[in-house]
Amino acid sequence: MNASTLPVIPQADPGAGYRAHKDAIDAAVARALGSGWYILGKEGEAFEREYGAWLGEGMHAVGCANGTDALALILRGLDIGPGSTVVTVSHTAVATVAAIEMVGATPLLVDIVPEHYTMDAEELVAVLEDPPPGLPPIRAVIPVHIYGQPCDLAPMRAACDREGVFLIEDCAQAHGARLDGRMVGTIGHASAFSLYPTKNLGALGDGGVLATPDAALAKRIAAIRQYGWHERYISAEVGVNSRLDELQAAILRVRLPLLDAGNARRREVAAAYDAALAGGPFAAPLRREGVEHVFHQYVLRSDDRAATQAALKAQGIGTGIHYPVPVHLQGAYKDRVALGPAGCGETARAAGEVFSLPMYPELTDGQVKRVCDGLRSLAR
Ligand SMILES: *Cc1c(COP(=O)(O)O)cnc(C)c1O
Numbered sequence: 001m002n003a004s005t006l007p008v009i010p011q012a013d014p015g016a017g018y019r020a021h022k023d024a025i026d027a028a029v030a031r032a033l034g035s036g037w038y039i040l041g042k043e044g045e046a047f048e049r050e051y052g053a054w055l056g057e058g059m060h061a062v063g064c065a066n067g068t069d070a071l072a073l074i075l076r077g078l079d080i081g082p083g084s085t086v087v088t089v090s091h092t093a094v095a096t097v098a099a100i101e102m103v104g105a106t107p108l109l110v111d112i113v114p115e116h117y118t119m120d121a122e123e124l125v126a127v128l129e130d131p132p133p134g135l136p137p138i139r140a141v142i143p144v145h146i147y148g149q150p151c152d153l154a155p156m157r158a159a160c161d162r163e164g165v166f167l168i169e170d171c172a173q174a175h176g177a178r179l180d181g182r183m184v185g186t187i188g189h190a191s192a193f194s195l196y197p198t199k200n201l202g203a204l205g206d207g208g209v210l211a212t213p214d215a216a217l218a219k220r221i222a223a224i225r226q227y228g229w230h231e232r233y234i235s236a237e238v239g240v241n242s243r244l245d246e247l248q249a250a251i252l253r254v255r256l257p258l259l260d261a262g263n264a265r266r267r268e269v270a271a272a273y274d275a276a277l278a279g280g281p282f283a284a285p286l287r288r289e290g291v292e293h294v295f296h297q298y299v300l301r302s303d304d305r306a307a308t309q310a311a312l313k314a315q316g317i318g319t320g321i322h323y324p325v326p327v328h329l330q331g332a333y334k335d336r337v338a339l340g341p342a343g344c345g346e347t348a349r350a351a352g353e354v355f356s357l358p359m360y361p362e363l364t365d366g367q368v369k370r371v372c373d374g375l376r377s378l379a380r
Helices: 014-020 022-035 042-055 067-077 094-102 121-129 153-163 215-224 246-277 305-313 345-353 365-378
Strands: 060-064 085-089 106-110 138-141 166-170 190-194 208-212 229-231 298-301 354-357
Touching (some): 022 042, 042 246, 067 094, 094 106, 121 138, 153 166
């Protein structure tokens, strides 16, 4: 069989994650279905407890409908809305910026550092110390641990504390990543995780969870996610409807204990790709010093991306682009959202060059070898 007749290795394969643990997931689904209680019940409570404990001592987790809502609920819980500016990046899933506008706040997008694709901490500090004119006061910063690599959070947290600004971590791509030994999602005032099926911890449908060391904040957000009910049927404040259902919670409880091993497998696959790239024209992704990267994506850059992707595709290797157009250049946001004083040049350059290789724990050794052979062939 020659390469072109081999089955394509998809860049993402959420079905493989289900099949690998089908019996346990099916049993959990049957348990949830049989319980007769489908929204905000025992499974959801148990998942919140287990997720909080997995993050670390003193962390409180609140389930919700998706990762976008997790960010928006945190902002609501901190009373950040109209009349507030929230700083984030343009090199992210559009959801990060959408969540800021959902609550009526004003996004301000700063650039990334090109070697790690994460928020430029120096630019953030400059913007906090000397905010661009014409914007409401900056109340929060949302750095994104993009691709599973922790941001340079220490200077960000210090600057936020100096300026009285909340630090909210977008951990949608980084469940289990560590920075100087500390789990991401435990360093800011609060953190948001997507549980979309392809994320490192994924439901089999939509889901989200947020976390905070602040018990009172967690309690308030838990009320806001259900119409602002502090007691049943009585809204003590204005809320929304953003709940994690029992089916998804039951599935997530099967998957949470598998997450650390899944992340370890991702790192193993990444190390194999690194080795295959050594000495060739493509630089392996740089890891920031002191981090444990969880490789939600394994991202390379090519100044002739279409040709590189086509060459891999010809060998049955799927690739993706995360993300092809920065948020500030997308139709819904273009010429409207505020950028930091330095602009978003590195963001725009990255969007034109990045592409992602197949990356999920269920990749077989045979599939990894085929990707590695494909990468080596690019060197010639
Ligand atoms: C996936 C993702 C989100 C949004 O999550 P949803 O569950 O799709 O709403 C937010 N931020 C980042 C960085 C993401 O990758």
